[in-house]
Amino acid sequence: MQPLTIVWFRNDLRCLDNIALCSAIDYAAAHNTAVIGLFIATPDTWAQHHMAAIKQDFIRRRVRALTTELQALNIPLLAVEGSSYQQLAHWFDGVSQRFGVTVFAQTEYELREQQRDARVQQVLEANAGQLILFDSQCLMPPGSVRTLQGDIYKVFTPFKRSWLAKLHQQGVQCFGRPKAVAQQVQALDEFAALKPGDGSSADWPVTESEILAMLRHFCQEKVASYQQQRDFPAIDGTSRLSPYLAIGAVSAAQCVARLQLEAKDSWAQEKTGAEVWLSELIWREFYKHILVAYPELIKHQPFQKETAAIAWKNNPQLFNAWCSGHTGYPIVDAAMRQLNQTGWMHNRLRMITASFLVKDLHIDWRWGERYFMSKLIDGDFAANNGGWQWAASTGTDAAPYFRIFNPVNQSEKFDPQGDFIRLYVPELCKVSGKAIHWPHKLGGVKGYPQPVVDHAEARKQTLALFAEVKKNA
Ligand SMILES: Cc1cc2nc3c(=O)[nH]c(=O)nc-3n(C[C@H](O)[C@H](O)[C@H](O)COP(=O)(O)OP(=O)(O)OC[C@H]3O[C@@H](n4cnc5c(N)ncnc54)[C@H](O)[C@@H]3O)c2cc1C
Incomplete structure (x- = not known):
C-alpha cells in the first residue's frame, strides 16, 4: 500500500490560509505519498461538550462544501461518521497499520482534544507514523504575546497594546490556495459517509466563496460604521462571522488581512470602526491565550x-x-x-x-x-x-x-x-x-x-x- 499523508480537518475547515493543508501537500510531494483530507464526526463527544444542534449541522454542511473545494485540488476528503474521541486512537491504529501515515492538523487547546491528540500521536508513532500539529487558530499563537518580564497578560488592554506592536512588526501572512495535486488516490469507500445534519443552520451560507464575500462586504461596506452601530441589536452592524471563526471556515489572519486591505490605514487609528473591530478579534485571541495559560479554566474553574x-x-x-x-x-x-x-x-x-x-x-x-x-x-x-x-x-x-x-x-x-x-x-x-x-x-x-x-x-x-x-x- 502507498503511504498516506493525511490532513485531519478539525476546527480549520478551510482550504485557504491553511498551514496544515499546505504543509501536508509539500510533505506528500517530497516523500512521494498520496495526500487526502480527513474529517471525523464525533457526535457523542459533541454532546458531551453540549455542542448546539445548529452548530453540528453547520459543521456537517461546511464539511460537504469543503469536500467539493478539496476536489478542485484533486484531494479527496474522507468523511467518517464516528462517535467519540475514545475510538479515534483505534481508528488511526487500523489505518496506520495498513498504509503508514503522517497526519497534519491544527492544534486544539481544550482538554479532551489535547488528550485525544496525545493518544493518536502515540498510536501513530508506534506504527512509524507521526502527528504534526500547527498552532494556527490565532494570528499570534497563545504564549507568544508576553509582558517584558515574560509573563502572560491577565488584563486585556496591555495585551492588546503588545499584540498590536507585534502586528506592526511582523504584519499578516496568509497561506494562499495550494496548487492542485497530481495524484491518483485509490478508492477509500470502505469508510462510512458523513450523515447529513438536521438542516437547522440553512440560513448560514457555507461555501468558501460565500464566506469570503461576507468578509469582503463587511470590510468594504460596514466596518466604517462599526463603532457607532455595533451595540444596537436592531441594527445589522456587526460582521456575523463568529460561526465561521469558531469552526475555522475563515481564519483570524484572513480577517485582519482583508481589514487592512479594505480599511487602508484606519485600522491603526484609535476609535475608527476598523480599529474597534480589530479589537474584537484581539479579544478572541486574548481568551485563547488565557485558556492555554490557565488550563483550570477548561475545567470551568473561575479565574478569580x-x-x-x-x-x-x-x-x-x-x-x-x-x-x-x-x-x-x-x-x-x-x-x-x-x-x-x-x-x-x-x-x-x-x-x-x-x-x-x-x-x-x-x-x-x-x-x-x-x-x-x-x-x-x-x-x-x-x-x-x-x-x-x-x-x-x-x-x-x-x-x-x-x-x-x-x-x-x-x-x-x-x-x-x-x-x-x-x-x-x-x-x-x-x-x-x-x-x-x-x-x-x-x-x-x-x-x-x-x-x-x-x-x-x-x-x-x-x-x-x-x-x-x-x-x-
Ligand atoms: C456571555 C458571552 C458569551 C459569548 N460566547 C461566545 C461564543 O461562544 N463564541 C463566540 O465566538 N463569541 C462569543 N462571545 C463573544 C461575542 O458576543 C461574539 O463573538 C459576537 O457577538 C459575534 O458576533 P459577530 O461575529 O458579528 O462579531 P463582531 O462584532 O463582528 O466581531 C468580530 C469577531 O471578533 C470575535 N469577538 C467579538 N467579540 C468578542 C468577545 N467579546 N470575545 C471573544 N471574541 C469576540 C468573534 O470571533 C467575532 O466574530 C460571547 C460573549 C459573551 C458576553
Whole structure:
C-alpha cells in the first residue's frame, strides 16, 4: 500500500490560509505519498461538550462544501461518521497499520482534544507514523504575546497594546490556495459517509466563496460604521462571522488581512470602526491565550479563585424563565428568544442576559455558559467562558464587583425604539413608545409575565454575595 499523508480537518475547515493543508501537500510531494483530507464526526463527544444542534449541522454542511473545494485540488476528503474521541486512537491504529501515515492538523487547546491528540500521536508513532500539529487558530499563537518580564497578560488592554506592536512588526501572512495535486488516490469507500445534519443552520451560507464575500462586504461596506452601530441589536452592524471563526471556515489572519486591505490605514487609528473591530478579534485571541495559560479554566474553574465560594442560589424555576425568555424583563426575554430561535445572539445582549442570570437571578455562571453552548451556532469554549466570566465578575480584567447591568437602562440605551424587543416578544407589540422597556409601569400586559425578580433588591443581594467571599478570601 502507498503511504498516506493525511490532513485531519478539525476546527480549520478551510482550504485557504491553511498551514496544515499546505504543509501536508509539500510533505506528500517530497516523500512521494498520496495526500487526502480527513474529517471525523464525533457526535457523542459533541454532546458531551453540549455542542448546539445548529452548530453540528453547520459543521456537517461546511464539511460537504469543503469536500467539493478539496476536489478542485484533486484531494479527496474522507468523511467518517464516528462517535467519540475514545475510538479515534483505534481508528488511526487500523489505518496506520495498513498504509503508514503522517497526519497534519491544527492544534486544539481544550482538554479532551489535547488528550485525544496525545493518544493518536502515540498510536501513530508506534506504527512509524507521526502527528504534526500547527498552532494556527490565532494570528499570534497563545504564549507568544508576553509582558517584558515574560509573563502572560491577565488584563486585556496591555495585551492588546503588545499584540498590536507585534502586528506592526511582523504584519499578516496568509497561506494562499495550494496548487492542485497530481495524484491518483485509490478508492477509500470502505469508510462510512458523513450523515447529513438536521438542516437547522440553512440560513448560514457555507461555501468558501460565500464566506469570503461576507468578509469582503463587511470590510468594504460596514466596518466604517462599526463603532457607532455595533451595540444596537436592531441594527445589522456587526460582521456575523463568529460561526465561521469558531469552526475555522475563515481564519483570524484572513480577517485582519482583508481589514487592512479594505480599511487602508484606519485600522491603526484609535476609535475608527476598523480599529474597534480589530479589537474584537484581539479579544478572541486574548481568551485563547488565557485558556492555554490557565488550563483550570477548561475545567470551568473561575479565574478569580475566591469567587468559587460564592453561594449561588440556583433556583431552577428562575433558570427556566431565563432560558425560555419569560423573565418579565423585555430586553432579556427578546435576547433569549433570539438565541433559542436563531442560534445566535448579539454581543450586547449576551452581556445583558449573562449579567441578568448571574447578578439578578443569582444563578451560577456555569449554568449559563452551558446553556449558551447548547444553543449557539458560534459556540467557542474560550470566548464563551471568557464572556461568562467577564459578566460574572469571576474572570480576567479587574472585574469590579459592582459590574451589574441594569437591564431596563440597557434596553433604553441600546434598543431605544424597542424595535428589537418587538421583533422577538410579540406579546409586547402593541405597547407603544418607551413603555416597552418596562411595561409593568402600566400595570402589566396580558400574556406577558410579571418580572421574576426586583432588580434593585437583586443588586443589593449580589453586592452582599461578593462582599462575603471577599471578606473570607
Ligand atoms: C456571555 C458571552 C458569551 C459569548 N460566547 C461566545 C461564543 O461562544 N463564541 C463566540 O465566538 N463569541 C462569543 N462571545 C463573544 C461575542 O458576543 C461574539 O463573538 C459576537 O457577538 C459575534 O458576533 P459577530 O461575529 O458579528 O462579531 P463582531 O462584532 O463582528 O466581531 C468580530 C469577531 O471578533 C470575535 N469577538 C467579538 N467579540 C468578542 C468577545 N467579546 N470575545 C471573544 N471574541 C469576540 C468573534 O470571533 C467575532 O466574530 C460571547 C460573549 C459573551 C458576553
